[in-house]
Amino acid sequence: MNLPFDELNLRISNAVSFEHLGEERNQFNQMIQNFLSSIEEIKIKEITLINEIHDLFIQRTITLSEIELEDRGFGPPPVSYDFILFGSGGRFEQTLWSDQDNGLIYEDTNHDQKETIDAYFKELAVCIEQGLEKAGYPPCDGKVICTNSLWNKSLEEWVIKMNDWFEDPHWEHVRYLLILADSRSVYGEGKLVKKMKDIYLKKVTSTSTILDKMMHNTLHHKILLGVFGHLIKEQYGEKAGGLDIKYGAYIPMVNGIRLLSIEAEIFETSTLERIQKLKQLNVVPERYALEYESAFTHIFKLRFKTLYKEENGLYTSNGILKAKQLTKDQREKLKSSLRIGNKLQKYIKKKIDSSS
Amino acid sequence: MDLTTIGLNSIWLMLATILVIFMQGGFILLEAGSTRMKNAGHVAGKTIFTFGIATLVFWAVGYGLIYGGDGNAFIGWGDFFLNPSPEAVEGDAYPTTIDFMFQLAFAGIALTIAWGGFAERGKLAAYLIFSVLFIALVYPVVAHWIWGGGWLSDHGKQDFAGSTVVHLTGAMAALAATILLKPRIGKFNKDGSANEIHGHNQVFTALGVLILWVGWFGFNAGSTLEVGKAFFGYVALNTQLAAGAGAIAALLIAWAITGKADVPTMLNGALAGLVAITASCAFVDPWAAVVIGIIAGLLVFGSMKFFEKLKIDDPIFALSVHGAAGVWGTISTGLFATETLAVETLDWGQAGLFYGGGFSQLGVQIMGVATSGAFAFVASFIILAIMKAVMGLRVTEEQEIIGLDLSEHGSYGYPEQVKQSMN
Numbered sequence: 001m002n003l004p005f006d007e008l009n010l011r012i013s014n015a016v017s018f019e020h021l022g023e024e025r026n027q028f029n030q031m032i033q034n035f036l037s038s039i040e041e042i043k044i045k046e047i048t049l050i051n052e053i054h055d056l057f058i059q060r061t062i063t064l065s066e067i068e069l070e071d072r073g074f075g076p077p078p079v080s081y082d083f084i085l086f087g088s089g090g091r092f093e094q095t096l097w098s099d100q101d102n103g104l105i106y107e108d109t110n111h112d113q114k115e116t117i118d119a120y121f122k123e124l125a126v127c128i129e130q131g132l133e134k135a136g137y138p139p140c141d142g143k144v145i146c147t148n149s150l151w152n153k154s155l156e157e158w159v160i161k162m163n164d165w166f167e168d169p170h171w172e173h174v175r176y177l178l179i180l181a182d183s184r185s186v187y188g189e190g191k192l193v194k195k196m197k198d199i200y201l202k203k204v205t206s207t208s209t210i211l212d213k214m215m216h217n218t219l220h221h222k223i224l225l226g227v228f229g230h231l232i233k234e235q236y237g238e239k240a241g242g243l244d245i246k247y248g249a250y251i252p253m254v255n256g257i258r259l260l261s262i263e264a265e266i267f268e269t270s271t272l273e274r275i276q277k278l279k280q281l282n283v284v285p286e287r288y289a290l291e292y293e294s295a296f297t298h299i300f301k302l303r304f305k306t307l308y309k310e311e312n313g314l315y316t317s318n319g320i321l322k323a324k325q326l327t328k329d330q331r332e333k334l335k336s337s338l339r340i341g342n343k344l345q346k347y348i349k350k351k352i353d354s355s356s
Numbered sequence: 357m358d359l360t361t362i363g364l365n366s367i368w369l370m371l372a373t374i375l376v377i378f379m380q381g382g383f384i385l386l387e388a389g390s391t392r393m394k395n396a397g398h399v400a401g402k403t404i405f406t407f408g409i410a411t412l413v414f415w416a417v418g419y420g421l422i423y424g425g426d427g428n429a430f431i432g433w434g435d436f437f438l439n440p441s442p443e444a445v446e447g448d449a450y451p452t453t454i455d456f457m458f459q460l461a462f463a464g465i466a467l468t469i470a471w472g473g474f475a476e477r478g479k480l481a482a483y484l485i486f487s488v489l490f491i492a493l494v495y496p497v498v499a500h501w502i503w504g505g506g507w508l509s510d511h512g513k514q515d516f517a518g519s520t521v522v523h524l525t526g527a528m529a530a531l532a533a534t535i536l537l538k539p540r541i542g543k544f545n546k547d548g549s550a551n552e553i554h555g556h557n558q559v560f561t562a563l564g565v566l567i568l569w570v571g572w573f574g575f576n577a578g579s580t581l582e583v584g585k586a587f588f589g590y591v592a593l594n595t596q597l598a599a600g601a602g603a604i605a606a607l608l609i610a611w612a613i614t615g616k617a618d619v620p621t622m623l624n625g626a627l628a629g630l631v632a633i634t635a636s637c638a639f640v641d642p643w644a645a646v647v648i649g650i651i652a653g654l655l656v657f658g659s660m661k662f663f664e665k666l667k668i669d670d671p672i673f674a675l676s677v678h679g680a681a682g683v684w685g686t687i688s689t690g691l692f693a694t695e696t697l698a699v700e701t702l703d704w705g706q707a708g709l710f711y712g713g714g715f716s717q718l719g720v721q722i723m724g725v726a727t728s729g730a731f732a733f734v735a736s737f738i739i740l741a742i743m744k745a746v747m748g749l750r751v752t753e754e755q756e757i758i759g760l761d762l763s764e765h766g767s768y769g770y771p772e773q774v775k776q777s778m779n
Contacts, residue, residue: 222615232615240549 602629
């Protein structure tokens with residue numbers, strides 16, 4: 001595909017209002033929808049491009065929010081900050097439609113300015129959330145969002161909060177820590193996120209049971225391969241006969257690779273980059289890494305096939321792919337990818353059980 | 357027969373009768389738990405009500421049409437409006453009174469099984485009329501053929517406690533009903549896929565199954581009729597083994613195929629094991645009881661999927677649990693019956709295929725299950741088709757949506773909860 005990246009970049013950077021950005025977003029989605037209808041299989045570089053454009057939209061929304069705050073008398077940002085994406089955005093793995101999964105981290109300041117600075121970023125977060133909504137990114141159901149004070153703090157507060165989570169690793173806290181693992185700075189210099197994640201990764205190494213807890217937190221997503229080597233399909237309702245590619249294939253692989261990366265103190269967030277790093281650092285044997293890469297690439301591409309056109313002409317996704325949409329060869333390829341996913345899960349379980 | 361023996365036989369048979377009647381309680385919980393809250397009071401109430409009808413009709417004509425001495429190979433005749441001797445008479449192993457009670461309890465179970473096909477959409481009036489006609493015209497025919505000295509018993513059909521007579525007959529009536537009533541609103545989508553209509557209380561369903569399981573000792577072990585050398589213990593052992601095996605097999609197969617260890621499927625597996633062993637419990641070795649139970653558990657899972665594919669709505673899985681497993685149980689006797697048990701212990705059967713009996717007993721079993729099943733289905737279908745034309749079988753769409761508790765009885769089984777959930 002020849003996505004006109006430069007042209008889009010120019011148009012997005014020139015958008016002067018959230019509404020304007022929303023219009024650009026609609027056109028972009030339309031363009032991608034047409035593109036997806038015209039191809040058999042998406043390429044990884046095309047997915048990367050789509051994610052770069054998502055970043056442009058988000059960056060422009062933040063710039064416009066800063067301008068709006070200035071216009072309203074709040075002035076420019078009082079200290080430097082990073083706007084963070086979590087989830088698929090953080091991993092650079094967004095499809096067409098993604099919820100907002102984001103947060104904010106800002107520089108520490110002396111005590112007497114703290115109140116003003118907190119107030120600024122609170123207001124900025126509100127503005128960004130609303131702006132992103134207008135640009136076509138609905139707020140996150142799970143409340144992992146910059147307007148939630150849990151995800152909007154100064155570096156020092158982040159570190160305190162993180163330590164709390166490490167020290168009291170019950171299910172919810174472990175979930176938060178796993179969310180943090182996928183954090184990526186989409187706006188700002190990225191130094192603050194880097195600092196936070198360095199502390200995070202060191203803390204993981206020094207907290208003996210946390211990997212075990214992280215593993216158990218994600219194990220409930222089962223790979224959709226039955227004991228007879230068959231694909232497990234949805235049984236009932238509109239999903240009947242469908243394969244849950246998102247939770248039965250994609251998420252288990254993402255979780256597995258993330259866990260290995262956390263253990264190896266890898267900073268990268270994208271699953272494919274993580275696999276590269278795991279290979280480079282000899283954390284997993286090269287043969288395994290190549291298998292993971294090929295299996296994940298295949299599953300990741302299938303995720304884009306789960307996007308379907310709704311009656312109103314918009315693409316959406318419930319992560320389900322009708323098994324009938326796949327040829328026999330494609331089904332076999334999926335099964336072999338899932339077998340690798342299973343092997344990955346077993347490998348991790350063995351690795352973490354033996355180290356804890 | 358001395359009085360002590362008569363007394364012991366009678367106590368055992370009376371106890372078995374009570375256990376089988378108590379199975380109605382199991383069915384109340386099973387059906388109510390497997391269906392929605394808005395129908396719970398109706399499900400419970402109609403079970404008691406129709407058992408009442410079954411009692412009077414069975415007393416008036418049903419018992420006589422099975423066992424009446426003036427009949428022929430196809431139907432019994434005599435002993436209508438039964439007025440038996442108050443005590444056992446010369447030559448009896450137990451009095452007719454208790455025999456009647458025991459047989460009535462079985463007929464009541466067959467009728468309750470049939471209601472599986474009506475669930476969540478049948479009119480109360482249809483329950484009333486069909487109770488009368490089923491107990492008078494459908495059940496006695498099959499029961500006479502196999503147990504009342506009819507043509508199948510002449511062929512040596514082996515159905516110890518009623519895999520065919522009770523379970524298959526009930527299931528065939530349920531099949532006719534569910535075909536004529538058509539699926540519940542919302543069960544199937546336009547594209548042919550099925551929706552899962554969850555029962556409102558899995559604990560009820562499980563308790564229902566446990567009560568049925570316990571009641572089954574009356575059903576199967578009680579069918580020894582006499583205490584003798586306590587052979588009923590052996591029958592109980594086989595019953596227990598098959599139930600356990602069915603539960604395990606059904607859970608494992610559901611887990612393996614769908615990735616979910618589905619509780620209702622496991623419960624149906626236990627029941628399928630019980631239904632299947634009902635015909636063969638006195639004829640087979642314990643290991644065979646385990647095999648029969650395992651196959652029943654696997655079969656019930658496949659059968660549930662099969663009926664769903666055919667777009668036949670089977671709300672409480674009566675077709676699979678009592679129908680498919682009933683057929684299997686009957687046929688299994690023709691495979692696993694041992695010479696020692698059939699010929700020596702019971703003195704009224706033949707060994708199956710795997711015990712040197714050749715294909716003869718297996719042939720009788722297959723013929724018996726096919727003819728009995730066909731009769732029960734055709735007779736029920738004709739009766740219900742006429743009822744449908746004359747009075748209608750199904751409540752209106754509005755009534756179905758609002759629930760049968762309110763539409764058929766004017767008050768909810770769970771007044772507070774239903775009102776809340778509708779807000």
